[in-house]
Amino acid sequence: MKRLFLLAFAVCIGAVLIGPATAQEKLRIGGAVQVFPLYYLPIYAAQENGIFKKNGLDVEWVPSQSGADLTRAFAASAIKIALSSAATDSLAIARGVPLSVIGNLQSYDDFAIWSSSKGRVAKGEDLKGGKIGVSRFGGLEHSYGQLAAKKLGIDKDVQFVSTGGINESLAALVTGSIDAVVLPAASMLTLKLEGKVREIAEIQSLLPKEWISYTITAHKDFIAKEPSTVKAVVQSIFEANRFIMSADGKAWAIAKMREINGYSAEAASASYDTLGLSKNGKIDTEGLKNLLEFLSDYQMMKKDEVPAVEKIVDDQFVK
Structure with a gap:
């Protein structure tokens, strides 16, 4: 009985010690908006199809209410990686938030x-x-x-x-x-x-033909300290995108949009037809240059604030 008691006590102590560590391993992936299909579909596809798990990730989806809120979360290091927009990213980087665009989710804006x-x-x-x-x-x-x-x-x-x-x-x-x-x-x-x-x-x-709209973005410290985790996230997202844009993925995506957005079948199908999710994440630097020029022309940032493309992009994970 004494042995059983000691064994049970050891198991309880082990659970206490292991529990917090496991919780700390959960990766928080942010998003600029909660109910925008372009942001949530890759996350749910990767979760529900075991893609994150296969790549060694335990993910929590933590969307914001706006791009500005996401920028504040990055600045406070509450979020280390997120699905975002190139305009939001560029403005944040121009204002000193240490971010890098690491993948292209979708090039056009609807x-x-x-x-x-x-x-x-x-x-x-x-x-x-x-x-x-x-x-x-x-x-x-x-x-x-x-x-x-x-x-x-x-x-x-x-x-x-x-x-x-x-x-x-x-x-x-x-x-x-x-x-x-x-x-x-x-x-x-x-x-x-x-x-x-x-x-x-x-x-x-x-808009110019070459453009970039939606992105995967990460904190520079996270990229430097955990490149293997960043790579696993990027691989998972674009594997999820390939599924979503496949014949099998279409029915799943339509059902998910009906569930999350409350779309009718017709509306969900129409929304799916507007998706242009990138399957490889390649970043169009000409598109980014055009976006930066647009942001400057329309006074979203001053001309002397516009960061160089190489200060925005880190494409090591999508080459």
């Missing part, structure tokens, strides 16, 4: 300008004299809206309104207090299929 189907604005030119809602001034929505207004020749005849967020923008559009919003297709699919909104200007067609 933002557009949308109007209410019941409103007066049926095409881009109708925005002359109107109000365009954006979540905040100085963000990507604002810059994309400025780009579209300039291309349409109405940049001096529109007013931008800072609504405070995506939901607030949609509420203002529905009530008619603004004439249009600048948002990605993923945020508008259900309303579009219900006939409540219409797309009046596609942003992608106004």
Whole structure:
């Protein structure tokens, strides 16, 4: 009995000692937004198909509420690696946050300008004299809206309104207090299929052909101290992407979007068709140069703040 007691005591002590260590091994992977399919699909695909486990990773998905929140998490070292956007990354690096873009999730952006189907604005030119809602001034929505207004020749005849967020923008559009919003297709699919909104200007067609939009980004200290872990994450994400973009992965991705976003079958299928997830993560430096020029032209960063491409990119894991 004494031996059994000592053995049980040893097991309990071992559990106490091992438990915290195991918890510490769980890797927190961040994301700029919680319910954006481009961010969550690779994570859930890697988790549910055993890809992370196969590569020796125990992952916790920790999405933020915005790109700015993700930048703050990186700056505080609360997150070491994340699915992000190249614009957010570039701005953070220009302001001194020690990050590197280590992979390309998707090169194009599916933002557009949308109007209410019941409103007066049926095409881009109708925005002359109107109000365009954006979540905040100085963000990507604002810059994309400025780009579209300039291309349409109405940049001096529109007013931008800072609504405070995506939901607030949609509420203002529905009530008619603004004439249009600048948002990605993923945020508008259900309303579009219900006939409540219409797309009046596609942003992608106004951008240079070479572009980069969504990324995998990591803290430089994490890359230096744990390169094998970083490599395992990158390999897992792009294996997950290859699954998502395959015939077998399509049905899984559509079901997952219906579960997470509450999409109808039609909306989920339409959302899947907009996915252009990279299968290898190769980083287009020309696309990044074009993005940096855009950020400078539209005053998201000062010209003397623009970092060199080599200070942004670390492509050792996707070569």
